[in-house]
Amino acid sequence: MFMSYPGYLTDNFEPFNPLEVSKEGEKIFCRGNSRKYTKFYCTGVYGGISTGYTIGCNLRCVFCWVEWSRDFPKEYGEYFTPEEVAENLIENAKTKKVSKVRISGGEPTISKEHLFGVLRRLKNTNLLFILETNGILFGDDEKYVKKLGDYENIHVRVSLKAGSPEGFQKRTGADGEFYQLPFAAISNLMKNRISFHTACMSDSRLMPRDERRSIIKKLDSIGYSDFFEEETCDPYKTTVMRLEKAGYRKFFKY
Numbered sequence: 001m002f003m004s005y006p007g008y009l010t011d012n013f014e015p016f017n018p019l020e021v022s023k024e025g026e027k028i029f030c031r032g033n034s035r036k037y038t039k040f041y042c043t044g045v046y047g048g049i050s051t052g053y054t055i056g057c058n059l060r061c062v063f064c065w066v067e068w069s070r071d072f073p074k075e076y077g078e079y080f081t082p083e084e085v086a087e088n089l090i091e092n093a094k095t096k097k098v099s100k101v102r103i104s105g106g107e108p109t110i111s112k113e114h115l116f117g118v119l120r121r122l123k124n125t126n127l128l129f130i131l132e133t134n135g136i137l138f139g140d141d142e143k144y145v146k147k148l149g150d151y152e153n154i155h156v157r158v159s160l161k162a163g164s165p166e167g168f169q170k171r172t173g174a175d176g177e178f179y180q181l182p183f184a185a186i187s188n189l190m191k192n193r194i195s196f197h198t199a200c201m202s203d204s205r206l207m208p209r210d211e212r213r214s215i216i217k218k219l220d221s222i223g224y225s226d227f228f229e230e231e232t233c234d235p236y237k238t239t240v241m242r243l244e245k246a247g248y249r250k251f252f253k254y
């Protein structure tokens, strides 16, 4: 199994272990408790949110829209301490008069110390931290999820990528044996009473309807019946290129 930090998927990719990729990635885009970011800005999603754009992920979704920094983290960004990140998030939120903040552009749960450092500095503000995650590390480590309970101003959004080992491997590059981890994350979040909801890239051009049905059944069996946010694959430049590189020729018909 491929154990270094992989780039975008090609049509003959080698499946990887996303837990190992998290560790490999940390060596590249984290230094002490600092992590690489490329920019800080506000955007209109969630009714307005102050955003830190970080680098690096433990999946390689073929529909991913984030910049090439996901695939080539050595070449992008600068290191920011948790203090600097929190300062930028708060400052931009004040300027644009928004009440939510997030870390986007990569998987924020990689580099635990950095994430908790940011959360600590946001704790006594009235800002809501939206933690967008693919659920891999929260599924692997319940203690990590439990620690989120120290922070009241947090809401987690778990984005599911697949409902079968085959679909998971095909669309994320991670070995199918890990496809259960995001569902385990949902169980862990429920068990620890953390505010969260689920999202899913269930676009029918990517996910067979049977697989979508099995996700809904699975959520039901876990006891989750709350908001299920379904996503559509949009033709961002990076998405179009990633799909083509992975062998989805002419996915978007113009």
Ligand code: SF4
Residues within 6 Å of the ligand: 057, 058, 059, 060, 061, 063, 064, 065, 066, 070, 105, 106, 107, 134
């Ligand atoms: S879509 Fe999200 S989980 Fe998938 S590769 Fe992109 S940043 Fe990572």
